[in-house]
Structures are given as structure tokens and as C-alpha cells.
Amino acid sequence: MELYDTLKSYDQDHLLTYWNDLSTKEQSQLTQDIKKININELNGYVTRALAPVNxxxxxxxxxxxxxxxxxxxxxxxxxxxxxxxxxxxxxxxxxxxxxxxxxxxxxxxxxxxxxxxxxxxxxxxxxxxxxxxxxxxxxxxxxxxxxxxxxxxxxxxxxxxxxxxxxxxxxxxxxxxxxxxxxxxxxxxxxxxxxxxxxxxxxxxxxxxxxxxxxxxxxxxxxxxxxxxxxxxxxxxxxxxxxxxxxxxxxxxxxxxxxxxxxxxxxxxxxxxxxxxxxxxxxxxxxxxxxxxxxxxxxxxxxxxxxxxxxxxxxxxxxxxxxxxxxxxxxxxxxxxxxxxxxxxxxxxxxxxxxxxxxxxxxxxxxxxxxxxxxxxxxxxxxxxxxxxxxxxxxxxxxxxxxxxNADKPDGIGGDSNPRTSRWALMSLHHRLIASAGGQIADQSGKVITVEESCSNTEREYPVQVEISPLLSYAGEGLDNLVRNKTLPSPVHLTLQQ
CATH class of the missing domain: 3.90.550.10 (Spore Coat Polysaccharide Biosynthesis Protein SpsA; Chain A)
Structure with missing residues (x-):
């Protein structure tokens, strides 16, 4: 069998160990997968990658x-x-x-x-x-x-x-x-x-x-x-x-x-x-x-x-x-x-x-x-x-x-590079964009939450809900007329229709 001889020459004939257990369709699939591999090239990759000089x-x-x-x-x-x-x-x-x-x-x-x-x-x-x-x-x-x-x-x-x-x-x-x-x-x-x-x-x-x-x-x-x-x-x-x-x-x-x-x-x-x-x-x-x-x-x-x-x-x-x-x-x-x-x-x-x-x-x-x-x-x-x-x-x-x-921690507190930190980062950015355009955001009790206060605890959820649609603003442009001298109650979701 030509395929076996080729694999044996590269010491990879173990790939056909279960050949007799396979259906004709499965044999065809395995053959196609093997033929896609340039084993000589692969050996070169492995040898080079494992070289001791890091x-x-x-x-x-x-x-x-x-x-x-x-x-x-x-x-x-x-x-x-x-x-x-x-x-x-x-x-x-x-x-x-x-x-x-x-x-x-x-x-x-x-x-x-x-x-x-x-x-x-x-x-x-x-x-x-x-x-x-x-x-x-x-x-x-x-x-x-x-x-x-x-x-x-x-x-x-x-x-x-x-x-x-x-x-x-x-x-x-x-x-x-x-x-x-x-x-x-x-x-x-x-x-x-x-x-x-x-x-x-x-x-x-x-x-x-x-x-x-x-x-x-x-x-x-x-x-x-x-x-x-x-x-x-x-x-x-x-x-x-x-x-x-x-x-x-x-x-x-x-x-x-x-x-x-x-x-x-x-x-x-x-x-x-x-x-x-x-x-x-x-x-x-x-x-x-x-x-x-x-x-x-x-x-x-x-x-x-x-x-x-x-x-x-x-x-x-x-x-x-x-x-x-x-x-x-x-x-x-x-x-x-x-x-x-x-x-x-x-x-x-x-x-x-x-x-x-x-x-x-x-x-x-x-x-x-x-x-x-x-x-x-x-x-x-x-x-x-x-x-x-x-x-x-x-x-x-x-x-x-x-x-x-990473996935969120079970208690939702702490951790990094997870959904909570992603939400926190985007809401923090959008809060700062609104503040730069002259606006404020208040929490559900009516208290104005400053950017500085919001950034004081990064281990929990962002203290106000705020999101700006990308269709409205790419990097903060065009927000002035919407938010200047205004106090926006959380949750804030600025969209193109506003």
C-alpha cells in the first residue's frame, strides 16, 4: 500500500493503525486528510519550532x-x-x-x-x-x-x-x-x-x-x-x-x-x-x-x-x-x-x-x-x-x-478580560465622551455620578448604565447638541434617532 509505505518512511505509519476498523467512507476521509499533509514540511516545522535556541x-x-x-x-x-x-x-x-x-x-x-x-x-x-x-x-x-x-x-x-x-x-x-x-x-x-x-x-x-x-x-x-x-x-x-x-x-x-x-x-x-x-x-x-x-x-x-x-x-x-x-x-x-x-x-x-x-x-x-x-x-x-x-x-x-x-466569575466580582470588564470599559469610555461634550449622568436615585467616582471601583459593575451607538458617534463627535448642559438619567442609551 503506497500510503502506508510513505507514512512508514516518515515514522508516521501509526496513522493507519485502525484502518481495518473503518468503513470505506471513513478510509477515504482519512486518506484525504493524510494527503493534505506535507509530512516533510511538517517535520521541518516541528524541528525548527523545538530548536533549543528558543x-x-x-x-x-x-x-x-x-x-x-x-x-x-x-x-x-x-x-x-x-x-x-x-x-x-x-x-x-x-x-x-x-x-x-x-x-x-x-x-x-x-x-x-x-x-x-x-x-x-x-x-x-x-x-x-x-x-x-x-x-x-x-x-x-x-x-x-x-x-x-x-x-x-x-x-x-x-x-x-x-x-x-x-x-x-x-x-x-x-x-x-x-x-x-x-x-x-x-x-x-x-x-x-x-x-x-x-x-x-x-x-x-x-x-x-x-x-x-x-x-x-x-x-x-x-x-x-x-x-x-x-x-x-x-x-x-x-x-x-x-x-x-x-x-x-x-x-x-x-x-x-x-x-x-x-x-x-x-x-x-x-x-x-x-x-x-x-x-x-x-x-x-x-x-x-x-x-x-x-x-x-x-x-x-x-x-x-x-x-x-x-x-x-x-x-x-x-x-x-x-x-x-x-x-x-x-x-x-x-x-x-x-x-x-x-x-x-x-x-x-x-x-x-x-x-x-x-x-x-x-x-x-x-x-x-x-x-x-x-x-x-x-x-x-x-x-x-x-x-x-x-x-x-x-x-x-x-x-x-x-x-x-474569560468567562465572568461566579460572584461577578473581580477577574479580568471578561464580559464584566468589557462592559465596564465601554461604559467608562462612553461616560467620559459624554462628560467631554458637557453632559452629566445621574444614577437611579438622581445623584450625579462623576467620571472620577465611576472609576473608583473597577472590581464591580460600572455604577451607571451608559451606551452610545456606534452609528451615532465613532469617537465622540456629534454629541454636543445632544448632551451639553444636560443631566441624563441612567440607563443612558444614545442612538441615531435622538
């Missing part, structure tokens, strides 16, 4: 790290700053000419949230009941309108959504059921990331069932292969797209195609850019954007010593403070370059040790209590090293970054 990083990475040079760094923490206003104008001009697209990384399921559907479909419990997908779709609609109001030109922001095998159909059905939340469905393009087989610590491919190989998505860095092989880059070229904004689905505060970020990168002439937030403290578990051997990359918090993490500048700010939030700018030319087979193949795989269900000697599925194998994935920021003109923009964490990863 994926090319030496143990003295601290000595090689340098902070971001001032000429490549900008700040948008003060939105009244003249620079931010200038960048916004430049960004809206690009949007009005159809030159900006957004790429959403949405391959993850809501397993840690306790649901069996994609994260984007999750309702975090806002007064409106809107899901992450709806919030993002409506921000795109408002931004298109805002660009038209400012420039007189009606631009389109194409929305490319990278799903996984597990989330694609559910995502497509969800958008169709909700009529694409008012967007033209021709401008919402779904494509699927690829998967890789899971292997055990002896480099053997793991069987999930007698006729099925255990696989896992190839990470958000699988974006580049998917863009190339699914024809997405060609579609962008056809539409006249010049640059893309790439982000993760779970950030409830994300500003898709943020004109300030776009304008900043355009002014810098950047081919690649990253939004960052200032680290809260030296030990915060977040990667930092910096230079290593004069090449930009993200260094994980676990890769550097505490001494380096605690270094500070003369002003008292952490030397390595640029916290990565998976929020990136790429020109189309840059993407075409890094998505080429020659460049994309240079991106190494990162290893994650996992508890992977497997078949025991009796042919029964076992869920291990400790890690028994590895999943390999690439990271979206691994392409920074190819940039010739890199730029970094620091933004306020409280305005732009609140990821949703």
Missing part, C-alpha cells in the same frame, strides 16, 4: 533590546493634540478614496467564555444587547459616513474576516441572519485560515479519532498564507486598497480603520505600524514592541529578565513600555511582499504545549490531564522584521484596549 532568540536578548527611536514613535493619548487632528484628516482622506481595508482575526471560538460559537457573536450584556460583530460593523458604517461628511467623498471600507474551520460557517450564517448589520455583503469577505496537525513530544502526528487527525489553526500569523492562497490580496488590489488595519475580534474598544492611526502611518511613510499602550507595571504579562539587533519585533514578557523589565527613562517611564495589543497597519505592497512564499516561509512556528485528546491503545479517546503534545502557530507580528519603515503609535489603554477572553 526560535532563534538567544538567552541574552536583554542586551540586544533597544527602545523605539523617537523618530518612529508617536502618541495619540491627547485627542486635542494638533498632531492627532492632522492625522485624522489624512486618514479620513484615505478612507474616502476606498484606500483602507480592515482585516479581522476571528478564528477563535469562545471556549474560555463557556460558549460553543465564535467570539464575535458574543453578547457582553450591554443595554443594546449588541454583539462584538455588530459593534464593529456599525463602527465601520459610521466611519464611512464620517469620511463623507468631512471630505464630500463617499468611500467604502472593505471588511475581510479571517475565520477558522470551526468558525467559518457559523460566522457566515450569523452575518446573513442579521443582513450584515447594514453593510453591503459584497464588502464583507470571509476567508479561512489553515490548520496544522498536532504532534506529540516524539513528533508523531496525533489521531483525534480512528479516521481523523488532530489539527489546530496555524495561529493569527497564518494570516499571510491565507491572504496569498485565498486570493484576498488580488481582491484588495482590484478594489484599489492601499493599506490595511489588522486587529483581533475580542477587543470591545477597537477602532477599525482608525483615521488617526492611518494618518499617522501615512505621514511617517510607514509600510508597517503598530498601536501600543503603555504597560501598567514592569511585570504585566504583555509583549513589548522594541528593537532587537536593530530589527523590530515583539518580545514576550517571559523572554526578558525582571531587571530589564524594570528599567526606566529619566522621566520615570518604563524604558520598554510599548505594550503590544495586536493592532497593526500594513500597506498592501508590504503585505504582498511578506505573503510571498519566500518571505512567509521564513516565519518560524511558536510552540504551545497542550492537552490534546488522543486515541489510546484500545482505540478509545482519552483527554489527558497534563500536556501531551504541541500545537504550532505563527504570530501576526512576526512580520515586523521585514519592515523598512516601521512606526509605533501609543494610545490610551482606557480608550482603545479591553480584550474579552
Amino acid at each position: 526560535n532563534g532568540h538567544s538567552n541574552n536578548i536583554d542586551q540586544k533590546m533597544k527602545p523605539i527611536p523617537s523618530e518612529h514613535f508617536g502618541s495619540a493619548t491627547d485627542m486635542n493634540d494638533e498632531n492627532a487632528k492632522r492625522w485624522e484628516v489624512l486618514g479620513l482622506e484615505e478612507i474616502s478614496h476606498d484606500r483602507i481595508a480592515v482585516v479581522l482575526l476571528a478564528g477563535g471560538q469562545g471556549t474560555r467564555l463557556g460558549v460553543k460559537y465564535p467570539k464575535g457573536m458574543y453578547n457582553v450584556g450591554l443595554p443594546s444587547g449588541k454583539t462584538l460583530y455588530q459593534l464593529q460593523a456599525e463602527r465601520i458604517r459610521r466611519l464611512e459616513q464620517l469620511a463623507f461628511e468631512r471630505t464630500g467623498k463617499k468611500g467604502v471600507i472593505a471588511w475581510y474576516i479571517m475565520t477558522s474551520e470551526a468558525t467559518k460557517q457559523q460566522t457566515l450564517d450569523f452575518f446573513e441572519q442579521h443582513s450584515y448589520f447594514g453593510l453591503d455583503k459584497n464588502n464583507v469577505i470571509l476567508f479561512e485560515q489553515f490548520t496544522l496537525p498536532c504532534v506529540d513530544f516524539n513528533k508523531k502526528i496525533i489521531l483525534a479519532a480512528k479516521n481523523k487527525i488532530a489539527t489546530a489553526p496555524d495561529g493569527n500569523g497564518g494570516l499571510y498564507r491565507a491572504l496569498r492562497e485565498h486570493g484576498v490580496l488580488d481582491d484588495m488590489s482590484r478594489r484599489g486598497v492601499r493599506a490595511t488595519h489588522v486587529y483581533c475580534v475580542d477587543n470591545i474598544l477597537v477602532k477599525m480603520a482608525d483615521p488617526v492611526f492611518v494618518g499617522f502611518c501615512r505621514e511617517k511613510g510607514a509600510d508597517c505600524g503598530a498601536k501600543v499602550v503603555e504597560k501598567n507595571h514592569p511585570d504585566e504579562a504583555v509583549g513589548v514592541v522594541c528593537l532587537v539587533d536593530n530589527v523590530y519585533q515583539v518580545v514576550e514578557y517571559s523572554e526578558i529578565t525582571s531587571e530589564t523589565a524594570c528599567l526606566r527613562t529619566e522621566s520615570g517611564k518604563l524604558t520598554f513600555s510599548a505594550g503590544n495589543i495586536c493592532n497593526h497597519f500594513f500597506t498592501l505592497d508590504f503585505l504582498k511582499n511578506v505573503c510571498s512564499l519566500e518571505q512567509e516561509s521564513q516565519l518560524y512556528h511558536h510552540v504551545a504545549k497542550k492537552k490534546i485528546p488522543y486515541l489510546n491503545k484500545d482505540g478509545k479517546t482519552v483527554t489527558p490531564s497534563t500536556p501531551n503534545g504541541i500545537k504550532m502557530e505563527k504570530f501576526v507580528f512576526d512580520v515586523f522584521k521585514f519592515s523598512e519603515r516601521f512606526a509605533v503609535l501609543e494610545v490610551k489603554r482606557e480608550d482603545e484596549f479591553s480584550p474579552l477572553k
Whole structure:
């Protein structure tokens, strides 16, 4: 049997252990799955990923790290700053000419949230009941309108959504059921990331069932292969797209195609850019954007010593403070370059040790209590090293970054990156936007609750209910006439009809 001989030559013939137990249909399915695997290539991935030099990083990475040079760094923490206003104008001009697209990384399921559907479909419990997908779709609609109001030109922001095998159909059905939340469905393009087989610590491919190989998505860095092989880059070229904004689905505060970020990168002439937030403290578990051997990359918090993490500048700010939030700018030319087979193949795989269900000697599925194998994935920021003109923009964490990863605690108190913290972050932002526009919010007893009072306890629910529809305002614009010199009773839900 040719298939057996091929597998045996790679020491993977165990994949056919249960061949005689399978029906003809199941044998065909397993054969097709095996033939999809380039085992020689997979062995190369595994060997490289498990190399003792930690994926090319030496143990003295601290000595090689340098902070971001001032000429490549900008700040948008003060939105009244003249620079931010200038960048916004430049960004809206690009949007009005159809030159900006957004790429959403949405391959993850809501397993840690306790649901069996994609994260984007999750309702975090806002007064409106809107899901992450709806919030993002409506921000795109408002931004298109805002660009038209400012420039007189009606631009389109194409929305490319990278799903996984597990989330694609559910995502497509969800958008169709909700009529694409008012967007033209021709401008919402779904494509699927690829998967890789899971292997055990002896480099053997793991069987999930007698006729099925255990696989896992190839990470958000699988974006580049998917863009190339699914024809997405060609579609962008056809539409006249010049640059893309790439982000993760779970950030409830994300500003898709943020004109300030776009304008900043355009002014810098950047081919690649990253939004960052200032680290809260030296030990915060977040990667930092910096230079290593004069090449930009993200260094994980676990890769550097505490001494380096605690270094500070003369002003008292952490030397390595640029916290990565998976929020990136790429020109189309840059993407075409890094998505080429020659460049994309240079991106190494990162290893994650996992508890992977497997078949025991009796042919029964076992869920291990400790890690028994590895999943390999690439990271979206691994392409920074190819940039010739890199730029970094620091933004306020409280305005732009609140990821949703975990389920709420049973008592609803404390915890992080969960539905409660997502609601808290969005309501806090909207409260501050209303206050900046001259309005106030009172609780149900009639007491005015200030922004300062609201932020005094982040362990519980936000003290007032407040939500601004993205269709009404993208970043606080247009609220003055609605709220100035007014006290709004909680719950506050400002919508386009008001």
C-alpha cells in the first residue's frame, strides 16, 4: 500500500493503525486528510519550532533590546493634540478614496467564555444587547459616513474576516441572519485560515479519532498564507486598497480603520505600524514592541529578565513600555511582499504545549490531564522584521484596549478580560465622551455620578448604565447638541434617532 509505505518512511505509519476498523467512507476521509499533509514540511516545522535556541532568540536578548527611536514613535493619548487632528484628516482622506481595508482575526471560538460559537457573536450584556460583530460593523458604517461628511467623498471600507474551520460557517450564517448589520455583503469577505496537525513530544502526528487527525489553526500569523492562497490580496488590489488595519475580534474598544492611526502611518511613510499602550507595571504579562539587533519585533514578557523589565527613562517611564495589543497597519505592497512564499516561509512556528485528546491503545479517546503534545502557530507580528519603515503609535489603554477572553466569575466580582470588564470599559469610555461634550449622568436615585467616582471601583459593575451607538458617534463627535448642559438619567442609551 503506497500510503502506508510513505507514512512508514516518515515514522508516521501509526496513522493507519485502525484502518481495518473503518468503513470505506471513513478510509477515504482519512486518506484525504493524510494527503493534505506535507509530512516533510511538517517535520521541518516541528524541528525548527523545538530548536533549543528558543526560535532563534538567544538567552541574552536583554542586551540586544533597544527602545523605539523617537523618530518612529508617536502618541495619540491627547485627542486635542494638533498632531492627532492632522492625522485624522489624512486618514479620513484615505478612507474616502476606498484606500483602507480592515482585516479581522476571528478564528477563535469562545471556549474560555463557556460558549460553543465564535467570539464575535458574543453578547457582553450591554443595554443594546449588541454583539462584538455588530459593534464593529456599525463602527465601520459610521466611519464611512464620517469620511463623507468631512471630505464630500463617499468611500467604502472593505471588511475581510479571517475565520477558522470551526468558525467559518457559523460566522457566515450569523452575518446573513442579521443582513450584515447594514453593510453591503459584497464588502464583507470571509476567508479561512489553515490548520496544522498536532504532534506529540516524539513528533508523531496525533489521531483525534480512528479516521481523523488532530489539527489546530496555524495561529493569527497564518494570516499571510491565507491572504496569498485565498486570493484576498488580488481582491484588495482590484478594489484599489492601499493599506490595511489588522486587529483581533475580542477587543470591545477597537477602532477599525482608525483615521488617526492611518494618518499617522501615512505621514511617517510607514509600510508597517503598530498601536501600543503603555504597560501598567514592569511585570504585566504583555509583549513589548522594541528593537532587537536593530530589527523590530515583539518580545514576550517571559523572554526578558525582571531587571530589564524594570528599567526606566529619566522621566520615570518604563524604558520598554510599548505594550503590544495586536493592532497593526500594513500597506498592501508590504503585505504582498511578506505573503510571498519566500518571505512567509521564513516565519518560524511558536510552540504551545497542550492537552490534546488522543486515541489510546484500545482505540478509545482519552483527554489527558497534563500536556501531551504541541500545537504550532505563527504570530501576526512576526512580520515586523521585514519592515523598512516601521512606526509605533501609543494610545490610551482606557480608550482603545479591553480584550474579552474569560468567562465572568461566579460572584461577578473581580477577574479580568471578561464580559464584566468589557462592559465596564465601554461604559467608562462612553461616560467620559459624554462628560467631554458637557453632559452629566445621574444614577437611579438622581445623584450625579462623576467620571472620577465611576472609576473608583473597577472590581464591580460600572455604577451607571451608559451606551452610545456606534452609528451615532465613532469617537465622540456629534454629541454636543445632544448632551451639553444636560443631566441624563441612567440607563443612558444614545442612538441615531435622538
